[in-house]
Amino acid sequence: MKILxxxxxxxxxDDEFEIDGLSIDERYLTYDLNExxxxxxxxxxxxxxxxxDVEVVTATxxxxxxxxxxxxxxxxxxxxxxxxxxxxxxxxxMIDAATKARLLAxxxxxxxxxxxxxxxxxxxxxxxxxxxxxAAELGFEWAAVVNQLDxxxxxxxxxxxxxxxxxxxxxxxxxxxxxLTIQTGINEPRYASLRGIRQAQSKPLDVHAPAxxxxxxxxxxxxxxxxxxxxxxxxxxxxxGSAEExxxxxxxxxxxxxxxx
Amino acid sequence: xSDVLAVTEHRRGELRDVSHExxxxxxxxxxxxGGDLHLxxxxxxxxxxxEKLDRRGVTEIxxxxxxxxxxxxxYVQAIEALYDAIGPQYVIAPNTVNGLDYAPAVAQRLDLPLxxxxxxxxxxxxxxxxxxxxxxxxxGDVDVAGEGALVTIRPGEWPGAEGVGDAVVDAFDVEVxxxxxxxxxxxxxxxxxxxxxxxxxEVLVSVGRGIEEEENIALIExxxxxxxxxxxxxxxxxxxxxxxxxxxxxxxGKKVTPxxxxxxxxxxxxxxxAGMKGSDTIIAINNDPSAPIFDIAxxxxxxDLFDVVPALTEEFE
Ligand SMILES: Cc1cc2nc3c(=O)[nH]c(=O)nc-3n(C[C@H](O)[C@H](O)[C@H](O)COP(=O)(O)OP(=O)(O)OC[C@H]3O[C@@H](n4cnc5c(N)ncnc54)[C@H](O)[C@@H]3O)c2cc1C
Ligand SMILES: Nc1ncnc2c1ncn2[C@@H]1O[C@H](COP(=O)(O)O)[C@@H](O)[C@H]1O
Numbered sequence: 001m002k003i004l005x006x007x008x009x010x011x012x013x014d015d016e017f018e019i020d021g022l023s024i025d026e027r028y029l030t031y032d033l034n035e036x037x038x039x040x041x042x043x044x045x046x047x048x049x050x051x052x053d054v055e056v057v058t059a060t061x062x063x064x065x066x067x068x069x070x071x072x073x074x075x076x077x078x079x080x081x082x083x084x085x086x087x088x089x090x091x092x093x094m095i096d097a098a099t100k101a102r103l104l105a106x107x108x109x110x111x112x113x114x115x116x117x118x119x120x121x122x123x124x125x126x127x128x129x130x131x132x133x134x135a136a137e138l139g140f141e142w143a144a145v146v147n148q149l150d151x152x153x154x155x156x157x158x159x160x161x162x163x164x165x166x167x168x169x170x171x172x173x174x175x176x177x178x179x180l181t182i183q184t185g186i187n188e189p190r191y192a193s194l195r196g197i198r199q200a201q202s203k204p205l206d207v208h209a210p211a212x213x214x215x216x217x218x219x220x221x222x223x224x225x226x227x228x229x230x231x232x233x234x235x236x237x238x239x240x241g242s243a244e245e246x247x248x249x250x251x252x253x254x255x256x257x258x259x260x261x
Numbered sequence: 262x263s264d265v266l267a268v269t270e271h272r273r274g275e276l277r278d279v280s281h282e283x284x285x286x287x288x289x290x291x292x293x294x295g296g297d298l299h300l301x302x303x304x305x306x307x308x309x310x311x312e313k314l315d316r317r318g319v320t321e322i323x324x325x326x327x328x329x330x331x332x333x334x335x336y337v338q339a340i341e342a343l344y345d346a347i348g349p350q351y352v353i354a355p356n357t358v359n360g361l362d363y364a365p366a367v368a369q370r371l372d373l374p375l376x377x378x379x380x381x382x383x384x385x386x387x388x389x390x391x392x393x394x395x396x397x398x399x400x401g402d403v404d405v406a407g408e409g410a411l412v413t414i415r416p417g418e419w420p421g422a423e424g425v426g427d428a429v430v431d432a433f434d435v436e437v438x439x440x441x442x443x444x445x446x447x448x449x450x451x452x453x454x455x456x457x458x459x460x461x462x463e464v465l466v467s468v469g470r471g472i473e474e475e476e477n478i479a480l481i482e483x484x485x486x487x488x489x490x491x492x493x494x495x496x497x498x499x500x501x502x503x504x505x506x507x508x509x510x511x512x513x514g515k516k517v518t519p520x521x522x523x524x525x526x527x528x529x530x531x532x533x534x535a536g537m538k539g540s541d542t543i544i545a546i547n548n549d550p551s552a553p554i555f556d557i558a559x560x561x562x563x564x565d566l567f568d569v570v571p572a573l574t575e576e577f578e
């Protein structure tokens with residue numbers, strides 16, 4: 001069995017940051033493996049530990065910088081990685097879910113997986129769309145926001161719980177091959193061991209241009225035209241001073257409202 | 262091609278609030294394009310839903326009487342058929358767990374550009390959608406090239422439509438291809454209740470990922486004890502197993518409306534805010550002044566929680 005996991009590197013803004021044109025200034029960004037993808041990788045690796053002959057391959061649309069992040073997934077137990085990138089992608093103001101889906105579908109078509117795991121959303125752009133778009137592109141079945149997964153590979157069915165709003169879960173049987181978007185909390189992601197980190201350095205990480213995969217990107221339909229810090233609608237009153245001072249002011253305020261008295 | 266099609270949402274026999282918000286957002290778009298507003302009502306008790314959705318501004322309501330509950334394969338086919346029949350310029354859907362389970366597939370099949378989680382939309386030369394980037398720390402405009410688009414709207418951003426309408430109700434027949442329905446909903450399950458019901462609490466001390474380690478949760482419990490408050494949390498704390506599931510506030514947890522909600526080390530992600538924005542007084546303690554929680558807080562302290570929380574506990578002891 002082969003499992004493809006789509007993984008993306010996400011950018012997190014520092015507490016204080018500046019916007020430079022259409023993105024946050026590089027100096028204020030830290031990059032990491034997307035939280036949801038960390039759970040997806042763990043789920044795939046656990047399936048590999050429970051079944052015989054499972055290969056876990058990760059796929060990323062991202063620049064060379066992302067390789068460090070991809071190696072994290074390899075260090076946690078993925079077997080191989082594929083990365084797709086070129087200059088046109090690098091120049092885009094944003095890469096829409098449809099484009100990512102086409103590129104990831106081209107990778108999936110080469111790999112021919114039985115199961116594809118994506119994250120529910122990427123923490124920075126949070127489109128929440130790539131996994132389901134990929135399923136449609138591949139003609140696979142799918143399920144979004146999965147927080148429990150029971151795989152019956154012989155029957156070709158994944159029995160999942162989809163986490164709906166308000167503490168309700170939907171129980172659904174999904175025919176394989178399928179794309180599942182994985183929700184946080186589905187498992188306990190491991191930390192990479194030192195041995196895992198060492199091994200990850202020698203695991204294969206193949207790089208392709210979209211053209212190598214037979215994908216002609218064409219014109220992008222979405223473009224980012226502005227980026228700013230949202231104007232705060234609230235008029236928050238801040239307590240200022242040392243921790244002792246602010247704590248005392250807040251306590252006084254709360255006690256006046258009858259809290260803790 | 263100037264009409265708007267809005268796909269409404271229901272679950273287990275009830276229309277969801279976002280359906281009425283979709284009417285408002287859809288009307289806003291249709292006014293800008295000079296077109297009509299069509300609603301789609303798919304599966305379940307469609308006639309009852311159609312009656313409730315007949316609010317001011319709706320032109321036509323298309324009901325697809327097939328199946329009881331949401332199934333994305335049915336939704337995809339029904340929306341595609343409606344799209345072909347109506348030929349709308351824009352399709353809008355809710356940015357909910359189910360909305361995100363069909364909208365990307367519909368966009369892909371109809372070859373429509375997709376923008377999710379819209380908080381505002383304007384039509385000038387073309388459609389421009391405002392949405393957040395970088396975990397709510399920034400907001401940007403996304404321009405859509407070409408004629409049509411599919412947009413999912415963030416729940417709670419548009420007011421629900423009111424007034425009685427005079428929409429035409431059209432029972433729309435879709436030949437559902439059963440062979441293409443490759444997923445089956447077998448049931449529902451509710452998250453179990455524990456010993457405390459946080460939605461009943463008057464004062465909540467809520468802890469987020471800023472607490473860093475499981476053993477530090479004790480700091481929050483001591484504060485809550487001293488104040489006579491109840492402890493709740495954001496999602497990562499529950500994901501990590503540091504507090505039971507019934508303590509989680511937010512979209513997939515509980516909705517709470519206490520007199521006082523103190524968010525400690527919580528950034529204020531939209532899915533968290535969905536569960537606590539109705540609190541009377543919101544207080545945030547966070548060392549990041551750009552954290553979105555300060556956009557909705559009434560009072561705040563920008564400082565290290567490990568300094569503030571023990572000092573606050575002391576004030577109440
Ligand atoms: C479908 C879906 C459903 C979801 N449902 C929910 C839900 O029901 N509830 C929910 O909460 N989330 C939910 N989420 C997750 C949500 O998107 C966020 O990931 C989550 O709310 C973040 O939790 P947090 O604020 O504790 O963590 P973070 O976003 O990591 O924020 C931690 C905060 O702590 C601050 N901090 C760090 N150190 C300190 C310190 N020493 N002193 C003071 N402050 C400090 C940081 O500045 C930061 O603002 C859902 C997501 C999805 C996709
Ligand atoms: N650039 C990318 N490369 C690979 N996978 C991605 C990329 N962007 C998004 N994904 C996958 O799609 C999921 C949802 O992302 P998004 O639709 O951007 O919110 C992520 O959790 C990833 O699994």
